[in-house]
Each structure stands twice: as C-alpha cells, then as structure tokens.
Amino acid sequence: MSDALGSLTSFGADADDCLRMVDLTKIYGDTVAVQSVNLSIKRGEIFALLGSSGCGKSTLLRMLAGFETVTSGQIFLEGEDITQLPPYKRPINMMFQSYALFPHMTVEANVAFGLKQEGVVQPEIHERVFEALELVQMSPYARRKPHQLSGGQQQRVALARSLVKRPKLLLLDEPMSALDKQIRRNTQIELVRIIEQLGVTCFMVTHDQEEAMTMANRLGVMTEGQIKQVGTPQDVYAFPNSRFVAGFIGSTNLFSGTITIDESDHIVIESDALTRPLFVSHGVSEPLGMEISVSLRPERLQVLRHQPDGDFNWAHGMVSHMAWMGSYALYQIRLDSGKTVEASVPSLLLTQAEPPGIDDEVYVSWHHEAVTVLTS
Amino acid sequence: MIGSFFSRLKQSGFWVIAPPYAWLVLFLLVPFLLVLKISVADLNFGIPPYTSLVDLSDNVLTFTVHLRGYALLFSDSLYLMTYLSSIKMAAITTVCCILIGYPMAYYIARTEGSLRHLLLLAVILPFWTSLLLRVYAWVGILRNDGLLNNFLIWMGLIDTPLEIYRTDLAVYIGLVYAYLPFFILPLYANLVKLDARLLDAAYDLGASPVRAFLAVTLPLSLPGVVAGAMLVFIPTVGEYVIPEMLGGADTLMMGRVMWSEFFTNADWPMASAVTVIMVLILLVPLVVLQMNQKRSFLSETKGGQ
Amino acid sequence: MAAMQRAPNAPSRVGRISTLTLGYLFLYIPILTLVVFSFNDSSMMTSWTGFSLRWYVALMNDQALLRAASLSLQVAFMTATAAAALGTWAGYIVARKPMFKGFGLYVGLLTAPLVIPEVVLGISLLLLFVEMGSVFGWPGERGLLTIWVGHTTLCLAFVTIIVQSRIRDLDRAYEEAALDLGAKPLHVFFTITLPLIAPAIISGWLLAFTLSLDDVVIASFLSGPGSTLLSPEIFSRVRLGLKPEVNALATIFVVIVGVFVVVVNRLQRKQETMGP
Numbered sequence: 001m002s003d004a005l006g007s008l009t010s011f012g013a014d015a016d017d018c019l020r021m022v023d024l025t026k027i028y029g030d031t032v033a034v035q036s037v038n039l040s041i042k043r044g045e046i047f048a049l050l051g052s053s054g055c056g057k058s059t060l061l062r063m064l065a066g067f068e069t070v071t072s073g074q075i076f077l078e079g080e081d082i083t084q085l086p087p088y089k090r091p092i093n094m095m096f097q098s099y100a101l102f103p104h105m106t107v108e109a110n111v112a113f114g115l116k117q118e119g120v121v122q123p124e125i126h127e128r129v130f131e132a133l134e135l136v137q138m139s140p141y142a143r144r145k146p147h148q149l150s151g152g153q154q155q156r157v158a159l160a161r162s163l164v165k166r167p168k169l170l171l172l173d174e175p176m177s178a179l180d181k182q183i184r185r186n187t188q189i190e191l192v193r194i195i196e197q198l199g200v201t202c203f204m205v206t207h208d209q210e211e212a213m214t215m216a217n218r219l220g221v222m223t224e225g226q227i228k229q230v231g232t233p234q235d236v237y238a239f240p241n242s243r244f245v246a247g248f249i250g251s252t253n254l255f256s257g258t259i260t261i262d263e264s265d266h267i268v269i270e271s272d273a274l275t276r277p278l279f280v281s282h283g284v285s286e287p288l289g290m291e292i293s294v295s296l297r298p299e300r301l302q303v304l305r306h307q308p309d310g311d312f313n314w315a316h317g318m319v320s321h322m323a324w325m326g327s328y329a330l331y332q333i334r335l336d337s338g339k340t341v342e343a344s345v346p347s348l349l350l351t352q353a354e355p356p357g358i359d360d361e362v363y364v365s366w367h368h369e370a371v372t373v374l375t376s
Numbered sequence: 377m378i379g380s381f382f383s384r385l386k387q388s389g390f391w392v393i394a395p396p397y398a399w400l401v402l403f404l405l406v407p408f409l410l411v412l413k414i415s416v417a418d419l420n421f422g423i424p425p426y427t428s429l430v431d432l433s434d435n436v437l438t439f440t441v442h443l444r445g446y447a448l449l450f451s452d453s454l455y456l457m458t459y460l461s462s463i464k465m466a467a468i469t470t471v472c473c474i475l476i477g478y479p480m481a482y483y484i485a486r487t488e489g490s491l492r493h494l495l496l497l498a499v500i501l502p503f504w505t506s507l508l509l510r511v512y513a514w515v516g517i518l519r520n521d522g523l524l525n526n527f528l529i530w531m532g533l534i535d536t537p538l539e540i541y542r543t544d545l546a547v548y549i550g551l552v553y554a555y556l557p558f559f560i561l562p563l564y565a566n567l568v569k570l571d572a573r574l575l576d577a578a579y580d581l582g583a584s585p586v587r588a589f590l591a592v593t594l595p596l597s598l599p600g601v602v603a604g605a606m607l608v609f610i611p612t613v614g615e616y617v618i619p620e621m622l623g624g625a626d627t628l629m630m631g632r633v634m635w636s637e638f639f640t641n642a643d644w645p646m647a648s649a650v651t652v653i654m655v656l657i658l659l660v661p662l663v664v665l666q667m668n669q670k671r672s673f674l675s676e677t678k679g680g681q
Numbered sequence: 682m683a684a685m686q687r688a689p690n691a692p693s694r695v696g697r698i699s700t701l702t703l704g705y706l707f708l709y710i711p712i713l714t715l716v717v718f719s720f721n722d723s724s725m726m727t728s729w730t731g732f733s734l735r736w737y738v739a740l741m742n743d744q745a746l747l748r749a750a751s752l753s754l755q756v757a758f759m760t761a762t763a764a765a766a767l768g769t770w771a772g773y774i775v776a777r778k779p780m781f782k783g784f785g786l787y788v789g790l791l792t793a794p795l796v797i798p799e800v801v802l803g804i805s806l807l808l809l810f811v812e813m814g815s816v817f818g819w820p821g822e823r824g825l826l827t828i829w830v831g832h833t834t835l836c837l838a839f840v841t842i843i844v845q846s847r848i849r850d851l852d853r854a855y856e857e858a859a860l861d862l863g864a865k866p867l868h869v870f871f872t873i874t875l876p877l878i879a880p881a882i883i884s885g886w887l888l889a890f891t892l893s894l895d896d897v898v899i900a901s902f903l904s905g906p907g908s909t910l911l912s913p914e915i916f917s918r919v920r921l922g923l924k925p926e927v928n929a930l931a932t933i934f935v936v937i938v939g940v941f942v943v944v945v946n947r948l949q950r951k952q953e954t955m956g957p
Binding site: 389392393396397399400401403404405406407408410411414436476479481483484487493497498499500501502504505507508509510512514515516517518521526551556557567606607611613614615617620621624630631634635638639647648651654655658662665666 | 700707789805830
C-alpha cells in the first residue's frame with residue numbers, strides 16, 4: 001500500500017498543473033539545502049510543505065518567489081519556465097512571515113503598491129484595493145498605518161496586498177507563526193475560505209503539522225532538503241511511508257521486528273518489544289527474515305482489563321502514567337517486554353466503565369488493519 | 377560581443393558598486409600612491425616643486441629615486457624623537473580616555489529608559505559643536521592668567537600661577553577632551569548590547585559584583601574597548617590643531633612636523649616622506665582595528681540571522 | 682551597609698552619580714566658559730567686569746570673519762549633500778551587496794578617513810590636485826572646489842558608517858516584499874529603502890555639515906587665494922591670543938547645534954516607534 005502511495009509524488013506534466021518543480025536544487029558552498037525536488041501543484045490546490053526548521057522548505061519557497069537563485073533544476077508556472085526570472089517579473093505573490101507591511105505607508109497605499117507597479121490607472125486601483133480590503137474585512141482601516149494594527153489585522157492586510165494582483169500562485173511563509181495560539185484555528189479556516197473563494201493556487205510552508213493538516217488539500221513532508229512523502233493529510237497520517245514521516249506527523253508507537261511468516265495476503269512479524277507477534281493483513285515486498293518497522297497510532301490501541309482473544313496483536317503491561325487531556329486520556333503503558341507505549345482513549349469510552357488507573361494491569365490490543373508497515 | 381560584456385557587467389551589479397568605489401580610488405588611493413611617489417623625489421624650483429619620477433629624453437628612460445628624505449628621517453634624531461613622542465602622547469591619551477571613558481560608558485549603558493537617551497545625547501552634543509572652539513576654550517582656562525589659575529589663587533590653594541598652557545600637560549588635557557566621545561560611543565554601543573541575563577546567571581552562581589564584572593562584562597566588552605582605543609590612538613598620532621594651540625615649542629608631534637615641512641619649508645618631498653613613515657607606523661593599529669571590526673561585523677550578522 | 686532596596690546587579694548609585702557628574706563636567710565646563718565670557722565686558726577671562734553684548738556687535742562688523750563664515754557655510758552645505766548621497770550609496774553597498782572581489786579594499790578605503798590623521802589626507806589630496814594640474818591642466822588652482830572634494834571624501838566615511846548600520850538593521854523583508862509586488866530594484870530603493878532610512882541619512886548630513894564647518898587642516902592644505910574658510914581664519918587668529926569675538930561666535934554655534942541635535946534625536950525616536 002505504501003509503495004503505491006509513494007508514487008503519488010507526481011512527475012509527469014499534467015494540463016491541470018499550475019506549478020511544476022523539476023529537479024530543483026540549491027547548494028550553498030558545501031551545504032545542500034534543497035536536493036533535487038520534483039513536485040507538481042494543481043491549479044486551485046492548497047499545498048502545504050511541512051518540515052522542521054533547517055529542512056530546506058524556506059529555501060524552496062524563496063526559490064519559487066525568486067529571492068534565491070536556483071543552483072540547478074527548473075520551475076514551470078503554467079507551462080512557462082520562470083527559473084531565471086527576477087521576482088518582480090513573476091506572476092507570483094508572497095505573504096511574508098513578518099507580513100512586511102511598509103511602515104511608512106497607509107493600509108490603502110500598501111495594498112495599492114503592487115497595482116501601481118503594473119501601471120494600473122487610479123480609478124481601477126481604488127476599486128480593486130477596496131475590493132481586496134472588503135474580502136479581508138479591513139476596509140474601515142484603510143487610512144491606518146501598520147503599527148496601529150494588531151497582528152491579526154496586519155495579516156489580513158498582508159493577504160489583501162498579495163491577492164490584489166490576482167497572482168497565478170500565492171506563496172505563504174509560515175502564515176500562523178506570528179499569531180496567538182487562540183486565534184490560529186479560526187484564522188486558518190478563514191484564510192482557506194478566502195483562498196478557495198478566489199480559486200487561487202496556494203503553496204505554503206510551515207513547521208506546524210496541525211496548520212498543514214487543517215489548511216491543505218495535499219501536503220508534503222520535507223527533511224534535509226528532500227521531500228519524503230506527498231499526499232492528502234489523511235493518507236499521509238494513516239499510511240506514512242517511513243519512520244521519519246510516521247514520527248513527524250502525529251505521535252506513534254514504533255516497533256521493529258522480523259518477518260517470520262511471509263504470504264501474499266498476510267505476514268507475521270515477531271518483535272522483541274512484544275510478547276505476541278504482529279499480524280498484518282496484507283503482503284509486503286520485503287522477504288522472509290527481513291527486519292522491518294511498523295507504526296501503531298495511539299488512538300488505534302484499545303486498553304482492556306481482560307485478556308483479548310487470539311494469538312496476535314495484543315500485549316500485556318502496567319499503566320505507568322495517565323494524563324487527562326479533556327477530550328481523551330493519554331495512557332503510558334509499560335509492556336512486559338519493558339517497552340513503553342502510548343494509547344489514547346476517548347473520554348466517551350472512559351465514562352462507560354471504570355477506567356484503569358496508575359499501576360493497574362492492563363492489556364493493549366489493536367486491529368490488524370491498524371498496523372502500518374514502514375518502508376524506511 | 378560588446379553587448380554581452382555590458383549585460384554581464386550589469387548583472388554582476390558593477391554599475392551599482394562602481395561610482396562610490398571610483399571616488400574612493402581616485403581621491404584616497406591614488407593620492408596616497410602619489411605621496412609615495414613624491415617622497416622619493418627631490419626639491420625643484422617651479423611648479424610642481426618636485427622632480428619627476430620618470431624622465432624621457434634623448435631616447436633614454438630614467439627612473440630617479442631620491443632617498444634624501446628617508447635618509448634624513450633616519451639620520452636626524454629630531455625626526456625619530458618626534459615619532460616616538462607622537463606615539464607616546466597618543467598612547468597616554470588613549471589610556472586616559474579608557475580610564476575616564478569606560479566608567480562613563482558603563483554607567484550610561486546600565487541606565488534605564490529615557491534617562492539613558494538623554495545621557496547619550498549629552499555625550500554626543502559636544503561632539504557636534506566645533507572642536508576648534510572647544511579647544512580654544514581650554515586656552516582661556518589653562519593660561520597663566522586664565523580661569524583655572526584665577527580660581528585656584530582665589531581659593532588660596534596656590535600663590536603663583538601653574539604653568540600648564542604651552543606645555544605637554546595642556547596638550548594631554550586637550551587631546552583627552554577632544555577624543556573622549558570617540559572612545560565612549562563605540563564602547564557604549566558594545567556594552568548596551570550586553571545581555572543583562574549573563575550577569576544574572578553569574579550572580580546566580582554566587583559571584584560577587586566585582587567578580588562578575590571581571591569575568592563577564594570586561595571580556596565581552598573588549599571588542600568595544602579595542603575599537604574605541606584605536607579610534608583614539610590612530611588619529612591622535614597625527615594630530616595638528618590641538619598640539620599647535622595648547623603645546624609648547626618643545627611639544628614634538630608628527631602633525632606639526634608635517635605641517636611645517638609643507639607650509640614653512642615648502643619641502644614637499646620631505647613632507648611626503650614623513651607622511652609615508654607615519655602611515656607605515658599606523659599600519660599595525662590600523663590592522664588591529666580592521667580585524668576587530670571584521671570580527672564584530674561577522675558576529676553581528678550571524679546573530680541577526 | 683546601607684539598607685537600600687535594589688537589584689544586586691544594578692550599578693552602585695554613588696559610583697554612578699559621581700562618575701557621570703565628573704565626566705559631564707569635564708565635557709561641558711569649557712563650553713560653558715565660552716558662553717559665559719562671551720557676555721563679559723572685559724576682553725580678558727580673568728574677571729567679570731559686567732554684562733555686555735559688545736563682542737557680538739564686533740562680530741557683526743568683522744567683514745573678514747563674516748565672509749569666511751559665508752564661504753564655510755556654502756562649502757559645508759555642498760559637502761554635506763555630496764557626502765550624504767555618496768555615503769548612502771556606499772553604505773547600501775556595504776550592507777546589502779554580498780562579498781564581491783575587492784570588497785576588502787572597498788571597506789578599507791571607506792573607513793580610512795575615519796582614523797587616518799587629517800594631515801595625511803590633506804597632503805595627499807593636495808599632491809593629487811597639483812599633479813592633476815600639471816598633467817591635465819585642471820584644476821588650475823585650488824579653491825572652494827578642491828576643498829569641497831577633500832571635505833566630501835572625509836565626511837563620506839562617517840555617513841557610510843551611520844547609514845550602513847541603519848540598513849543592516851532594516852528588515853530585508855520590506856525590500857523583498859516590494860520586489861515581489863513587481864517593483865524594480867531601483868524603484869524599491871527610492872520608494873521603500875530611502876524613506877525608511879531617512880533619519881539616518883539626515884543624521885549623516887548634519888554630521889558632515891558640522892565636520893566640514895569645523896575643519897582646519899584640510900581646508901588649509903586645499904585652499905587657494907581668496908578662499909579662506911571660517912575655521913582656518915579662527916585658527917590663525919587664536920594662535921596669537923584670546924579673541925572674545927570668537928566666544929560670541931562659539932555661543933551662537935552651540936545654540937544652533939543644540940537645537941539641531943534635539944530635532945534629529947526626536948526624528949530618530951519617532952522612527953523607532955514605526956518598527957524596524
């Protein structure tokens with residue numbers, strides 16, 4: 001399954017493509033910041049590139065905007081090669097992490113700036129500026145200066161400024177990083193609403209996986225200059241293709257073991273961390289005897305007081321820690337093998353029977369379809 | 377061919393960099409090379425009042441390098457003493473500026489809020505007022521019949537006036553007075569960037585205020601001290617106006633020698649030779665300053681990113 | 682031990698007050714004496730004989746001094762403007778352009794006038810003009826133009842340092858945003874960069890103005906017949922003794938400079954509230 005999904009990182013040209021990166025590479029001296037990235041973004045899509053700091057995502061974004069030169073590779077925007085074009089000639093607009101609103105100009109002048117560069121005439125400038133301000137609900141503030149606005153208000157103006165020119169591609173650099181946590185969720189949803197209303201293709205980079213999962217149609221996970229996996233948020237979460245992606249997106253329990261039974265429709269894995277083997281309900285391309293990793297999400301683990309049926313896919317242990325998180329409880333359970341796993345149990349289930357407490361003996365069990373085999 | 381040459385120039389940003397660079401080369405580098413050239417010329421009547429380096433006549437190309445000036449410099453002990461005296465006076469001035477300026481910069485940097493701005497402004501304000509006039513003020517203060525002596529006599533502390541004007545002491549006072557802001561400002565810029573939390577950490581670990589200062593503040597402020605010290609030392613070596621106005625006939629300083637060689641003796645080659653040697657002497661502190669600046673420039677940009 | 686409530690790492694109050702008081706007294710007493718004695722009836726600084734404005738009157742009637750002052754103001758204005766323009770240009774290059782070949786020499790040349798003794802600068806420029814005169818026939822003789830070149834070269838360094846420091850603090854994002862929105866680099870410089878660094882440029886202009894006005898050495902080396910500037914004139918007079926008109930001049934100076942510095946400082950503080 002993961003192999004098939006792996007090929008979703010599209011390569012070939014597609015009529016629907018808005019943006020296409022071909023073997024895009026950036027090297028600074030000895031460091032390879034971006035390593036041969038191949039990625040296509042469809043028209044109207046919101047794509048999020050997710051990665052921790054230093055992974056190269058910002059460099060990639062800046063190459064798309066034109067602020068970094070490309071060491072090798074090409075960038076195609078709607079079929080046209082824009083790799084050598086300077087930023088002021090690209091039909092791409094960017095919303096900066098710090099918003100970069102010009103401090104010496106009013107909100108109106110800020111938004112009008114881009115239109116003036118195009119040579120648009122006054123009546124039309126005024127019309128389009130206020131159209132954009134209306135979209136972000138900042139019309140009453142047209143005469144204010146940026147330092148008189150709050151962070152959230154500045155962001156809206158920055159958005160209006162980058163959309164008013166109707167760019168073919170909108171770039172977002174860590175859009176929520178400057179905002180307070182409370183207002184982030186609502187802002188994310190509103191941002192998506194505005195972008196989808198206009199039908200603008202959007203490429204964003206972020207280190208916040210919640211942000212990526214909330215806002216994006218598709219996302220990519222990047223580390224050390226390479227994109228490891230691309231897919232819809234659900235797919236990447238449920239079917240990570242590697243230990244890295246599995247650990248990066250959400251939390252997970254990782255096990256390594258050896259394939260002891262290898263059939264076309266199922267395999268069995270024996271692991272030191274578990275007293276019972278794992279049963280996986282599909283075949284894999286790895287051969288018998290091979291070392292392999294699997295991922296089990298905490299929410300797929302059931303916490304039981306009594307031993308479950310069957311020989312596979314359960315383990316015995318003792319509750320070492322329990323944290324009440326509001327909508328769910330997070331259990332840390334020390335298995336007999338010594339390994340500690342995390343299980344998250346919805347509050348609803350806990351109210352139905354007396355929940356296990358610390359030092360209680362429990363069994364964890366999971367469905368065979370919850371086991372994700374990792375290819376790397 | 378020509379077109380692509382120009383477009384490559386444009387891309388490398390040549391036209392952006394060139395004009396200021398050209399001004400600097402023309403009005404700083406070239407003149408100094410000229411000074412070098414003329415320092416090995418000889419006196420001549422007419423205009424220009426020095427011989428030419430290259431001569432082409434009768435199909436003979438001659439390079440003439442006169443070493444008269446340099447020979448005189450090294451043989452006449454007066455020049456040697458003047459060089460040493462200049463360095464000595466500059467060094468003492470620098471030390472005094474450090475002793476007075478460090479505490480001032482330190483206390484200003486540790487002051488809070490708008491008072492700090494006011495204090496800094498008060499250091500900068502004299503700097504903008506004419507130096508010439510302020511040095512002239514010292515003449516009025518230090519003269520035998522000047523303010524200081526009148527005050528001391530009136531207080532009954534002395535009977536006869538102190539002879540300060542037209543001595544080396546007056547020059548020291550004038551030099552320190554003039555160059556103190558040059559020391560305080562770069563040091564202040566350094567101290568004010570010092571993270572107070574480092575000191576907090578030191579106190580937390582049990583250090584006394586004195587120890588914390590010696591172990592944390594002093595080492596970290598060293599680049600600022602070096603910058604300020606060089607900014608005082610280097611120009612002072614060649615000072616002219618202050619020694620001329622406050623010093624005695626026996627106050628030996630290079631600036632005065634250069635001036636008199638030029639204006640009084642009209643010996644341009646000699647003046648050039650003196651200049652060349654002085655710049656060579658200053659090369660060492662100049663390099664120290666450059667390296668110090670480069671180090672602090674690099675650390676600042678790294679921190680900025 | 683005094684039971685004062687203060688943080689252990691706050692510098693001692695006694696030390697602070699005494700040091701700063703002494704330091705500032707040292708800096709300001711000479712200026713004060715100039716101002717006070719400009720109103721003294723007697724020409725000596727030995728005693729105060731009465732309040733008088735006679736030295737201000739004498740100043741107004743001193744044709745030579747006034748003429749020199751007028752020339753100095755002209756040269757200072759031209760110098761400040763040229764130094765501000767070139768210094769901003771050079772400062773921008775140092776702050777924004779990455780390393781290019783010859784960058785070391787460039788920075789070295791830029792900072793040299795800051796530290797090199799003025800006599801060196803004076804002599805070398807004079808030699809340049811003399812040599813140029815004999816090879817090219819221009820400049821024929823030295824005068825305001827040559828002084829202007831000398832002053833500009835000197836002040837250029839100061840302006841560069843000020844502007845360069847301000848540009849380095851300026852968030853690149855502003856310029857990048859402008860480029861992103863379609864503005865060409867030159868346009869970005871004039872519409873975005875320049876307004877945001879304006880206070881620094883003004884500071885630089887004022888500093889260059891002051892330095893030019895104050896200069897004795899370079900003006901002496903590079904002047905020609907009929908182009909005596911103010912400071913060389915003052916200098917040659919005071920070498921011979923005390924001159925109370927000079928006190929009057931100094932007082933006027935201090936007042937004007939004081940006003941300017943306060944104004945500039947206000948501008949800088951206002952800039953800080955707008956953000957980097």
